[in-house]
Amino acid sequence: MGLKPNIAVETKKVGQMRKVIHPIRDNSLSIVLFALFVICISLESLSGWRLQNETLAAHAQSSIGYWHFLSxxxxxxxxxxxxxxxxxxxxxxxxxxxxxxxxxxxxxxxxxxxxxxxxxxxxxxxxxxxxxxxxxxxxxxxxxxxxxxxxxxxxxxxxxxxxxxxxxxxxxxxxxxxxxxxxxxxxxxxxxxxxxxxxxxxxxxxxxxxxxxxxxxxxxxxxxxxxx
Incomplete structure (x- = not known):
C-alpha cells in the first residue's frame, strides 16, 4: 500500500519531464542553429573588436570599448x-x-x-x-x-x-x-x-x-x- 503514493509521485515527475523534453526535442533543430548563431556572432564581435583596436593603434588612434565597437x-x-x-x-x-x-x-x-x-x-x-x-x-x-x-x-x-x-x-x-x-x-x-x-x-x-x-x-x- 505504501508504494502506490511513491509510484504516483514518480509518474507525475515523469510527466512533468516529458512536458519539458518534448518541446526541446520537437524544436531541437532550430534551437541548435540559433545557439550556434549566438556563439558565432559573439566570437565574431570579440575578434572584430580586437582587430579594430589593432587597426586604430596602427593609425596612432586610441582604442575603443567593446560596446562602442558594436555600434x-x-x-x-x-x-x-x-x-x-x-x-x-x-x-x-x-x-x-x-x-x-x-x-x-x-x-x-x-x-x-x-x-x-x-x-x-x-x-x-x-x-x-x-x-x-x-x-x-x-x-x-x-x-x-x-x-x-x-x-x-x-x-x-x-x-x-x-x-x-x-x-x-x-x-x-x-x-x-x-x-x-x-x-x-x-x-x-x-x-x-x-x-x-x-x-x-x-x-x-x-x-x-x-x-x-x-x-x-x-x-x-x-x-x-x-x-x-
Whole structure:
C-alpha cells in the first residue's frame, strides 16, 4: 500500500519531464542553429573588436570599448553584408526551383511530370499571398539586409576614410563605389557556388536520415524524392 503514493509521485515527475523534453526535442533543430548563431556572432564581435583596436593603434588612434565597437560600421557592415548574401542564396533556390529543374536533385521538381489539374485547383483555394508567402518573406528579408548593408557599409567606409584623413562620402556615392560592389559580389559568388554544389552533390551523394538527402536506395536519376 505504501508504494502506490511513491509510484504516483514518480509518474507525475515523469510527466512533468516529458512536458519539458518534448518541446526541446520537437524544436531541437532550430534551437541548435540559433545557439550556434549566438556563439558565432559573439566570437565574431570579440575578434572584430580586437582587430579594430589593432587597426586604430596602427593609425596612432586610441582604442575603443567593446560596446562602442558594436555600434561601429566595421562590425555592423560585416553582419548585414553576410545576412543579405545568405538570404539571397535561399531565396534564389526557392524561386528558381519553382520553374527550373535539376534532374536527380531531391529539391527539384521532376520535369517529366506535368502539373496536375487537381493540384492547381487545390492551390487556387488559397490567396496569391499565401501561395507565395515564403518567397515574399525572403524578399523582404533581403531588401532589409541589403538596405542595412548599404547604410552600415557607408558608415564603415567613412570610418576608414577618416583614419586616412579623407572626407566622407554619401550613401549614393558608396552605392556606386567599387568598395560596395567588391564586397557584395564577393559574398554573392560564394553563396551561389555553395548552393550550386549542394544541388549537384545531392544527385550522387546521400546522408542517412537527413530530409535534405534522397533515400539511400534511390537512383541518381531520381528527381524530387527527399527522405521522409
Amino acid at each position: 561601429t560600421g566595421a562590425f555592423l557592415e560585416g553582419l548585414a553584408s553576410n545576412w543579405q548574401a545568405a538570404v539571397l542564396q535561399l531565396g534564389s533556390l526557392i524561386v528558381f526551383s519553382s520553374f527550373l529543374y535539376q534532374r536527380g536533385a531531391p529539391h527539384s521538381r521532376d520535369p517529366r511530370k506535368a502539373k496536375g489539374k487537381q493540384k492547381r485547383r487545390k492551390a487556387d483555394r488559397f490567396s496569391w499571398f499565401y501561395r507565395n508567402s515564403l518567397l515574399v518573406a525572403f524578399l523582404l528579408l533581403f531588401v532589409l539586409a541589403l538596405g542595412l548593408h548599404i547604410v552600415f557599409g557607408t558608415k564603415a567606409y567613412n570610418e576608414q576614410l577618416m583614419l586616412a584623413g579623407q572626407p566622407p562620402i554619401s550613401i549614393a556615392a558608396f552605392l556606386l563605389s567599387a568598395k560596395f560592389w567588391t564586397t557584395t559580389l564577393q559574398t554573392w559568388q560564394a553563396e551561389y557556388l555553395v548552393i550550386a554544389l549542394y544541388v549537384v552533390l545531392t544527385i550522387f551523394l546521400r546522408q542517412q536520415n537527413s530530409p535534405e538527402s534522397k533515400p539511400l536506395e534511390s537512383r541518381n536519376a531520381t528527381t524530387g524524392e527527399a527522405n521522409g
